[in-house]
Amino acid sequence: MKLLEYQAKEVLASLGIAIPPGEVARTPDEAAWACGRLGPVAVKAQVPVGGRGKAGGIKVARTPDEARRAAEQIIGMDIKGFKVPLVYCEAALEIEREIYLGFTVDRDARANILMLSAKGGMDIEQVADDSPDSIARLYPNPWRGPLDFELTQLVFDAGLGDLARPLMAMIKKLYRAVPDYDALTAEINPLVVTKKGDVVAGDAKLEIDDNAAWRHKDLEQKYGALIEGDPYEVEAKKRGLTYVSLDGDIGIIGNGAGLCMSTLDLVQRAGGRPSNFCDIGGGAKAEVVENALAVILMNPKVKGVVINVFGGITRGDEVAKGIITARDNLNMKLPLVVRLSGTNEEEGREILKRNGIEPGVNAWAAAQKIVELTKSDAPTTAAARGSLPGERGGE
Amino acid sequence: MSILLDSSTRVIVQGITGREGSLHTEQMKSLGTKVVGGVSPGKGGTTHLGVPVFNTVADAIKATGANASGIFVPAPFAADAIMEAAAAGITLIVCITEGIPIQEMIRVKDFLRGYPQARLLGANCPGLITPGQAKIGIIPQRITKPGSIGLVSRSGTLTYEVASALSAAGMGQSTIVGIGGDPVLGLTFRDVIEMFEKDPATTQVVLIGEIGGSDEEHAAELLARGTRLKAVAFISGRTAPEGKRMGHAGAIISGNRGTAKSKEEAFRKAGVTVAETTDEIVGMLR
Numbered sequence: 001m002k003l004l005e006y007q008a009k010e011v012l013a014s015l016g017i018a019i020p021p022g023e024v025a026r027t028p029d030e031a032a033w034a035c036g037r038l039g040p041v042a043v044k045a046q047v048p049v050g051g052r053g054k055a056g057g058i059k060v061a062r063t064p065d066e067a068r069r070a071a072e073q074i075i076g077m078d079i080k081g082f083k084v085p086l087v088y089c090e091a092a093l094e095i096e097r098e099i100y101l102g103f104t105v106d107r108d109a110r111a112n113i114l115m116l117s118a119k120g121g122m123d124i125e126q127v128a129d130d131s132p133d134s135i136a137r138l139y140p141n142p143w144r145g146p147l148d149f150e151l152t153q154l155v156f157d158a159g160l161g162d163l164a165r166p167l168m169a170m171i172k173k174l175y176r177a178v179p180d181y182d183a184l185t186a187e188i189n190p191l192v193v194t195k196k197g198d199v200v201a202g203d204a205k206l207e208i209d210d211n212a213a214w215r216h217k218d219l220e221q222k223y224g225a226l227i228e229g230d231p232y233e234v235e236a237k238k239r240g241l242t243y244v245s246l247d248g249d250i251g252i253i254g255n256g257a258g259l260c261m262s263t264l265d266l267v268q269r270a271g272g273r274p275s276n277f278c279d280i281g282g283g284a285k286a287e288v289v290e291n292a293l294a295v296i297l298m299n300p301k302v303k304g305v306v307i308n309v310f311g312g313i314t315r316g317d318e319v320a321k322g323i324i325t326a327r328d329n330l331n332m333k334l335p336l337v338v339r340l341s342g343t344n345e346e347e348g349r350e351i352l353k354r355n356g357i358e359p360g361v362n363a364w365a366a367a368q369k370i371v372e373l374t375k376s377d378a379p380t381t382a383a384a385r386g387s388l389p390g391e392r393g394g395e
Numbered sequence: 396m397s398i399l400l401d402s403s404t405r406v407i408v409q410g411i412t413g414r415e416g417s418l419h420t421e422q423m424k425s426l427g428t429k430v431v432g433g434v435s436p437g438k439g440g441t442t443h444l445g446v447p448v449f450n451t452v453a454d455a456i457k458a459t460g461a462n463a464s465g466i467f468v469p470a471p472f473a474a475d476a477i478m479e480a481a482a483a484g485i486t487l488i489v490c491i492t493e494g495i496p497i498q499e500m501i502r503v504k505d506f507l508r509g510y511p512q513a514r515l516l517g518a519n520c521p522g523l524i525t526p527g528q529a530k531i532g533i534i535p536q537r538i539t540k541p542g543s544i545g546l547v548s549r550s551g552t553l554t555y556e557v558a559s560a561l562s563a564a565g566m567g568q569s570t571i572v573g574i575g576g577d578p579v580l581g582l583t584f585r586d587v588i589e590m591f592e593k594d595p596a597t598t599q600v601v602l603i604g605e606i607g608g609s610d611e612e613h614a615a616e617l618l619a620r621g622t623r624l625k626a627v628a629f630i631s632g633r634t635a636p637e638g639k640r641m642g643h644a645g646a647i648i649s650g651n652r653g654t655a656k657s658k659e660e661a662f663r664k665a666g667v668t669v670a671e672t673t674d675e676i677v678g679m680l681r
Contacts, residue, residue, distance in 0.1 A: 105497055107578045107608050110504045142501045184499050193421065211470065212496035246636065257576060258550020260603055262631040266672060269634075277635070310559075311554045343537070363556070364674050 001206045002048040002201035006088040007223045008206035012188070015176045018200045022090035030070030033363065034089035034193060041089040043070040049389060055079045062287050075107070075124040081230065081245075084377035093200060098190035099160065099167075100124050105184050112178065113136040114146060114171060115390040121190035121202075122346035134158075144174050166199045167247075181219070222224035232276065232295055239291040241278060248273025250370055251305035260371040266367035272374065275302050280309075286322030295324050297334070303374035304335035309365050311342025324355045335373035339366035397525035397570040398545070398587070398598030399462065399487055399514070402427060406484075409434045409452065409476045410468035419467065419533050420444050426536045428529040429539040431459040448539050451484040451627035463487035463529040464603070464670035465522065468485040473518060478506050482514035488581070490518035500579040507581075515581025521551040521573035521609055525580065525651040533557070535573055542567015545591035545624070548603035549576050549610075553631060557603060557673050564677045567598040576605070582672055584614035592622060599625040599680055602667075604658055611658040619665035626677045629670040631654045 003011065021038055023033035024046075035041045045057030052058060057079050067089060077084050079081045098121030106113040117135040119127045119236035127136055140146035146154075151168045160167055177183035202246035213220055236243030242257070246264075250272045254260030260279045262372040267274050270368040276296055280288045289307070296302055309319050315356070319340050327336060339360035340348050349359040358373075360366025397540010406423070410416040411433025421444060424430050430678045432455045441449030449463045452464065462482045466473060466489065473492035480488045481586040495518050507513055516523060526539035533551075538559035546561070546568050548554040554573050561568060572587050574580060584602060604611035611630065618626055633655035659669045670676045 082665075105501065105578065110499055110579045142498065142505050178498060182496050184497060210498050212495045212498070215496075254552070256550060257553030258548070258553035259556060259605070260607060260629050261550075261635060262673060265631060265634050269672070272632075297531055310555050334629070341556070362674060364672055 001210060001213065001220065001223070003206045003223055003273075004046040004048060004088075004307040005044060005204055006046060008186075008204035009117075009201060010207055011177070011181065011219070012174070012186075012201055012204055014192055016173045017170060018198060019200075019204075020093055020200055021144075022088055022323070024072055024086055025089050026075070026086045028068040028071040028075070031061075031087055031089050035061055035064045035067035035275075038089060038091045039129065040092040041067055042073060043067055044088045044090060045074045045077065045079055045084040046086050046088055046289055047079045049080045049082060052079050061089075078302070081252040093192050093202060093235045094196050095202075096193045096197075097189075098192055098202065099163075099165075100127070100135070100189045101171065101174060101191045102187035102189065103178065103183065103185065104187070109139065111139045112142055114140060114154065114175065115297060116154050116160065116167070116171070118159050124189060134390070138277065142177065143177070146171065153225065161200070163193065170199055182209040182215060183207065184209050197250055210340045223393060232298055235298060236278070236292075236295045239295060240296060241280070241288070241292055243279075243292070244277040244296060245299075246274050246276055249276045249303045250277075250301075250303045250374055251275050251293075251302045252308075253278045253292045253296070254308040255310060259308060259310055263306065263367065266364055267306065267371060270364075270367045270371040272367070275299055286325045288324050290326035290329055293330055293332060297330060297332060303336065303376070304370050305332075306360075306366055307336070307340070307342045308360075309342070311340065311345075315341045316340050316345035316348030318344075318348075318350055318371040321350040324351070324357065327357070335370060337373065339363050339367050339368040368375035397528065397596055398523050398590040398594050398597070399516075399570060399572070400462055400529050400531060402429065402525075402528040404463045404487070404531075405429050405431045405461045405568060406463045406465060406531055407432045407434060407438065407452065407455045407459065411446070413467055413469075415468035416509070417444060418448075419465070419491075420429055422533075422536070423465070424529055426530055428531070431455075431461050431587060434464075452485060454481050456483050456485070458576040461485065463531060464489065464492070466490040466492055466518075468492060468523075470494040470496075474503050477518070478502050480596055481507055481510040481515075486512050486514075487514055487516070487523045487531075490514045491519070491520065491532050492517075493519040495577070497519075497577075497579055498527075500577065504579060504581075509581055514586075516572065517575040517577075517581060519577045520575030520580070521554060523570060523572045524568045526568050532573065534559055534573065537637070539571060540565075540567040542569065543596055543598045544568045545587075545594070545597040545600040546571040546603070547587040547600065548573050548593070549584075549605050550631060552602060553673065557601060557629075557676055560673065561601075561675050561680075566657050566677065568679060569594060571661075574610075578608060583610045584619050585591055587608065588614050588622075588624075589619055592624060597624065599627075601676060601680070602626065602628040602662075604628065604630045606635055606655050606658070607629065609652045609653055612661045613660035613673045615658070615667065618662075618667055625661075625680070626665075626667040627653060627670055627676055628659070628667050629673055629676060632659045633659075 101122035524530035
């Protein structure tokens, strides 16, 4: 789970890290009131992606009127596919210098890494490309975390020896996010040294491991529902599906992430454009297929769906029956191509044919078939998509 | 011959009394895998599916001489199960369990440095199978056939897809290894290729990778140094948009590394044939 900036800051504050005073605003009026209380503020779009500054999602406001206008512009704008649901109004800082401090998982090293750089405030990936030596790195032992002498080395390596004391304290607090919250990424960029000499988190990114969500139900309850991303992804999450929205018009369902991704590749290769990635996992149970179809059909752009199921020990005839039940329950009329393989696959294909579903001999044939069936430029009608239980936010 | 696993490997199943553990133990036994026992704390002394159950891995090794373990315990307990197996002296640990927190796997990797004899496959993987001999995990034996192709893959169902196409074409496999899709895992492509290189029964290898990480690139570096194996690689996710996570925790693109393009280029440079669809693989091996 990727937290929004203000949420990440609340978590960091609970670990003892200093953050500037700030208030969440859902309307322009709330932004104006916040500015009235806080003085000059930065009005910041709250979206779980980077690059919002460049996208115009951060504006400085000196007066409540300016804050209102800024919020009017920012709330509702689209930043990399995320509609901005609210802004965070944060008291402007008097910046002396900007530092980069980040923790993440180094996948290649299969280890945690702490990074510190005097070149904060900008795109750290750019800094890493241009001058990799300006980023000091530490791989703390995952059982005990960083030790003092290791942090001393890190701070001096980064050329920040003059700030050794406050920085070491800050890094230890940030690292608490690993054992306490199963953080995969915890980043403060910029870490601001103010003209008064305080060290304050100017921005914050925090990503919590979904695999450890069961340990952090409190975070999920407090923040989970607030992240308003893509409506189909939100609905899919509610239904317990692994689903990612894409911008095409052919729905994709597969069992297994690799198989599903390769189905996406095949549809694209055949000249089609996938509307989503949806991995229904092993088994391909009727109920799961129905949930997947229901979410895909919420999207009015979808012109057809291809299902690719490789049954290991799952029976093909049962998968076929499940798919038909799902289609009929949803009253789906759009083209549907199913490729299934596994035990009793011939029987499965027969069942599909009898029920008016095109069985693909292999994944490539299925991909070509669905592209052919959806070529027409005519927009799909709501009737063709069927009657969808729980349809909302799709239009 | 084969790598990692054959009909003489003595296998225990951690979590043998659970639903998944039971189901797959039966499948493993039906292929002829020498399943010598199971572990389920509190159920030691009982018998399940015809094999003795022990409270701990150490007890199981003492009584059965087991040297390999398949782990089917739920995610919150799986990291500990891996470390228990390593500490007790198991040399091949296959963790099927999905959803282990990444921080726990990082600690496991650190722990395993103290047990260099223990090789971990997974977690979140389908396991491995040496067709006609033995399997640990969930790869269906029906789609496999004994032969000389080594198959190593990050994806479960895609492995099945390719194995079944190979078998249907009469092209058997020496060992099929599913390394799993998690960002922090045990054996890598490179490790497995090294083993295939040393296995006289393997003459060709198929690698099925996906976007994210740079394990495929590392394997390509190894193959570029020269190999007796004829190699074909396939990468899934070539059309996945950047920054989107496709189910596998692993399938995330970071920077310019980890894209399908960079992986395919690395393989081509190493003299490896790159398949654009899985259907092409069979023809390329002929």
